[in-house]
Amino acid sequence: MDGRRHSVDLPISKTLIALRRVRSLRDPDTNSLSRLSNFVDNLNWEIDSTNEIVLEQVNNCIEPNNLGLFRHSDGGFVNWETYHAQNTHKHKSGLCKKTNESGLLLPNLAAVCENKSSNEVCCNNYNDLPCTMPTRDYMEGVGSCTEPMDLFIDPHGQDHNGFKRRSNRRKHYKPSKVVGGDIVSCVSSPCLSLSDASFGGSSGRTPLYENKNIDNQETDYDGCGTGSCWSSTPRFQEIGISKHYGNETTPFSESPRCLSQKFRPKSFDELVGQNMVSKSLLSTVYSQKITSFYLFHGPSGTGKTSAARLFAAALNCLSLEKKKPCGDCQECTLFFAGRSRDVKEVDSVSMNQAEHLRYLIKNAMLPPVSSSFKVFIIDECQLMHGSTWSTLLSCIQEVSRHIIFIMITPDLSKLSRGVIPMSQRFQFLKISEADIVQRLEKICSEEGFDYDQVALEIISTRSNGSLRDAEMTLEQLSLLGKRINMSLTYEIIGIVSDEELLELLAMALSSDTSNTVKRARELMRSRIDPMQLISQLANLIMDILAGKFQDDASEVKRQFFERHTSEAELQQLNNALKILSETEKQLRSSKNQTTWLTVALLQLSSAPSFNPSDSSLCVRSEQPRVSADESLKHLLLSQCHHNNGCESEILKDKVALELIWSRSMELYKSVSLSNFLKRHGNLASVCFHQGFAVVELEFQHPNHVSKAEKSWKLIASALQAALGCNVEIRICHSDNPKTKKSSFRLFSCARGNKRLSNKNRTKFSENINDASDGGPHSLHTCQRKEAERMIRNSDGNALSIDFSGQEPCQQPCCCFPQRVKHHKKIRSLDTCTTSETDNNLALPVSEMTSSKTCSCTCVIRGLCKRFTCCSGVERQKNDSKVHCWKSPMYPLKKAWQLRLWQQGA
Ligand SMILES: Nc1ncnc2c1ncn2[C@@H]1O[C@H](COP(=O)(O)OP(=O)(O)OP(=O)(O)O)[C@@H](O)[C@H]1O
Ligand SMILES: [Zn+2]
Structure with a gap:
């Protein structure tokens, strides 16, 4: 050679x-x-x-x-x-x-x-x-x-x-x-x-x-030696295939370990809620018009796999009678005992491995062992790669008509387009609540469970058309060894009853801030997932809008429905739906879902025309209305991380910061400024300190920093409106973190340079920042008190410091001794006049003052630093100028002026 x-x-x-x-x-x-x-x-x-x-x-x-x-x-x-x-x-x-x-x-x-x-x-x-x-x-x-x-x-x-x-x-x-x-x-x-x-x-x-x-x-x-004789063909189970199919299973091979396995349908009669599919499959069997590739699709837990197995059994059933699979013939016996060699379930993920695919195809090429058809059931087929599909499809084209592939997927859209036309498709529908209840009843009576009908109804409503889910819930409940009743069901499913939800909704719609927050937290802390709560709420509102509660057996539901029939109220519910749907999107990416769901609940009241007095469900309907922004502010504070002992709270949650930033964007009149900030700016953190917020803004380029500095007033105003409190902004260049500290420009809200010298202001703010950063420097007691008591106007300017009842600091290191004297002039609540305030302030301080019943130590109620202490309603009634806090339409000062102008008119 x-x-x-x-x-x-x-x-x-x-x-x-x-x-x-x-x-x-x-x-x-x-x-x-x-x-x-x-x-x-x-x-x-x-x-x-x-x-x-x-x-x-x-x-x-x-x-x-x-x-x-x-x-x-x-x-x-x-x-x-x-x-x-x-x-x-x-x-x-x-x-x-x-x-x-x-x-x-x-x-x-x-x-x-x-x-x-x-x-x-x-x-x-x-x-x-x-x-x-x-x-x-x-x-x-x-x-x-x-x-x-x-x-x-x-x-x-x-x-x-x-x-x-x-x-x-x-x-x-x-x-x-x-x-x-x-x-x-x-x-x-x-x-x-x-x-x-x-x-x-x-x-x-x-x-x-x-x-x-x-x-x-x-x-x-040991066959006869001719290829056409199947008996001569080696049996495919015996060629080591199962060794290689790590995840291959034989249907019904295990003794049932759970209810859904035990009650897996064994005939088409038992396949609940899929009548059309059952009929079509059976007529396929009887007419013997059988193709090689079937595709079953539809939601999870609706019987696709069960139907595939029944179809496989029916195809091989030897019975001559009408009912197939009969369950009695040799083939059925083998199949239901899990010993059929011709029906295999194959794991789709493992099919992506060349070796497994090869073995599958090799087996597909071999004729059935004893049955008429060799059936491969491939569940979750959407997980197979494109190359796997093309190999399988070419195999399907080539194999004899005795080989059948049944592919199962919950989502047809995930399959490549080429696959679908080649298949015979069967769509599985969600199972109706009535059918689920009926099936659960049957299981309960067969298993001897003690149950309340209403509990089964709740299970069926919550299982979203999936009988498997319903059966699993029932099994969980049965394991508790108690009677399956409503409260147990609510608890185990992790949902709240409609009545509880209605109560929460009524509170939220009627601006009962504190109770809404309390109740929402309570619910979420104890059992319900925020995502679940939001979806339940949305469903409930939709039910109300659809008039579903009109004839409801529940008194509470009927009452609620009867009270919310006016156009304005329905509109408010509509708006509430919008808010909830927005929030749902936000929650998916948020780590702090509880907080943001509560924020959303508080915003429901901002929708127009809800008359809280109408609602008997509202526990404290006489509670004052607080604007959505106030609520947000309240929530923001509760969401902040407390810095040990510094009384400052830092907000670093990305979603929260984005929310604040985007809200402030809406407030700019200047589109170019808004676009500039959107493109180049970033809200890095917000530090709340006794009622005002130190907001840190980052910009990528030094030029952007200086540009932003020029518009700091507008930025501060917008942020104030978004946060609902006075702000101090820090603008810094974010590229080099090392130089960040030195390059940031501090715009203390104290624009009133008259009050704070540059040097002192910087020192003051840096101290605040140090404190808020948890740094080594904390404010001098006197300085901190000043910070706590600093009163700022809506532009963020420091107006005064309330030193009522305070002794001026005697310490030589204190940097504010002179100002104490100056501020003393305007510290009194009643004597404060326009002339004594900052010239930049559009309103006399006294006019901004609200009710005298406020127990807090702040001087000006309209700008109360303790958000929880003031009654929003009183503020609204008595001090209409505070209106600007709520106006999303105008920059603060403009809104203020507009109000003044309106009043003058
Ligand atoms: N239509 C149905 N009729 C009777 N039982 C059903 C039906 N659908 C689901 N089940 C019950 O749920 C269990 C699981 O059903 P099956 O595996 O057939 O659903 P599936 O649609 O294939 O779900 P998945 O897509 O999640 O695999 C069954 O064992 C059975 O107990
Ligand atoms: Zn049979």
Whole structure:
């Protein structure tokens, strides 16, 4: 061979070398090539005058035994004529394609490659080839030759080995290009494609069939010897498939471990709520109009897998009666005992592994063991990769009509478009509440559970059309060992009753801030998930809007509905729905869902025209109304992290900061400023300190910093409105954190430079910041008190400091001794006049003052630093100027002026 190698093209020599290597040519006993070395050595190859490559088999190359006889399929020996006649006949009749006997179809080695190019090789006269490997001993390492090449063909007709598919069923495989010896090897012997040897190495491809399994298969071989006879085919369970399908299961194989397993439907009659699907599947079975690929889709827990199993059982059921699956015949018995060898459930994720897929396909190629159909159920098929799909689909096209794939997915849209048209689709619908209740009742009575009907109704309502979910909830409740009643059900499902929800809703709509907050927190702390609460609330509101409670048995519901029938109230509920839907989106990305849901609840009252006095459910309907912004502020404070002992609270929650930032954006009149801030600015943190907020803004570029500084007043005003308290802003450059401290510009709200010298102001603010950062410096007692008592106008300017009842600081280090004197002039609540206030203030301080009943120590109620102490209603009534706090329409000062102007008019 070595000598000849030089005389032919490299690919050809490689072919022959590979041919020698292939396991199928090895002696099965010794695994050596000795037995067939003659065969290979007898090959004659030549390049003829037209440059065609001619391979010739000398002496017909079939190795006779010592007596010159050839081994026959039955193990005996025959002479060549007999052997050739038998095998040629087999081959021509096509039977040999099905059998292992003729699985290795070596080409007629005298075939002339048609192709003119010496680099391209193809095999001709395939039909006339004798089965040159007549005994099954020689077939070691080769699977059944059931058109193995097809397995490599993708839907576009390009097989995975670079072969073009031909329409002729008996394929003439032709390599598009001989790339290397390996591919040529495949061509030289069609059956080499099944061998490890032929696909290993440089091609990097793995064969679908692996010899080791076929070896197992051979061991069990006891058929009649013809490929068309299924009984001759090795049983696919016995070829080690389950070893390789890590997640393959046989339906009904386990003794039931839970209610839903125990009550899995065993006939189509038991399949609840899917009548149309049941009918169609049954008529498919009876009419025997069966296709290879079914697709079941629909929501989770609605019976898709159960139906797939029933369908598989019905297809194989031997009963001649109408009811299929009968449950009694041999096939049904095997199936329901979990011992069916022809129905397999396959895990879709594992199918993405080439090895598993290969085994699946290999099995799909083998006929059923005992049943009429071999059924593969692949659940969650949307998890299969595109390549897995294309291999499977091409397999589906090729497999016999006795193989059926049932794919299951909850979401059809996740499948690639090419898949859907190829399938027979069945849509599963959500199961109605009534059907679920009925099924639960049946389970309860069969299992002897003690139950209240209303509890089952609650379970069914909350299971969202999924019978499996309902059954699981029922099982959980039953495990408690108590009577399954309403309260237990609410508790275990983690929902609140409609009555509780209505109470909460009424509080929220009537601006009963403190009770709303209290109740919402209580509910969420004890049992309900905020996402669940929000969805329940939204559903409840929709029910009210749809008039569902009109004739409700529950008194509370009916009353609520009757009270909320006016146009304005319905509008308010509509708005509430909008707020809830926005909040739901926000909650998904928030870590602090409880807080933001409570904020949303407080905002429900900002919707117009709700008359709290109407609601008897509202526990404290006489409670004052507080604006949404006030509520937000309140919530923000509760959400802040307390800094140890510094009385400052830092808000760093991203969602919260974004909310504040976007809210402030809405308040800018200047679109360009708003756009500039949106694009370049970022709200880094908010530190609340005794009623005012230190807001830190970051900008990427120093130029942006200076630009923002120019508009600091507007920024501060907007932030004040958004936060509902006085602010002090820090504008800093965010690129270099090290220089951040030095580069930030502090705009203490004390624009009144008259009151605070630059130096002192900076010191004051830095101290605040140090304190808020938890830094080593804390405010001097006197300074902190000043900060606590600083009163600022809506522009953020420091107006005064309330020192009532306070002794001026005597400490020499105190930086504010002079101002004490100055502020003393305006500290009194009643005597404060316009002239004594900052000139920039649009209103006399006294006018901003609200009720004298306030118990807090602040001087000006309208700007009360203790958010909880003031009554919003009183403020609203008595001090209409505070209106500007609530106006989202105008920048603060403008709103204020507008109000003044209106009053003057
Ligand atoms: N239509 C139904 N009729 C009777 N039982 C059902 C039905 N749907 C669900 N079940 C119950 O729920 C269990 C699970 O159902 P199944 O696995 O068939 O649902 P599925 O739609 O395939 O769900 P998934 O998509 O989550 O796999 C069953 O064992 C059965 O107890
Ligand atoms: Zn049956």
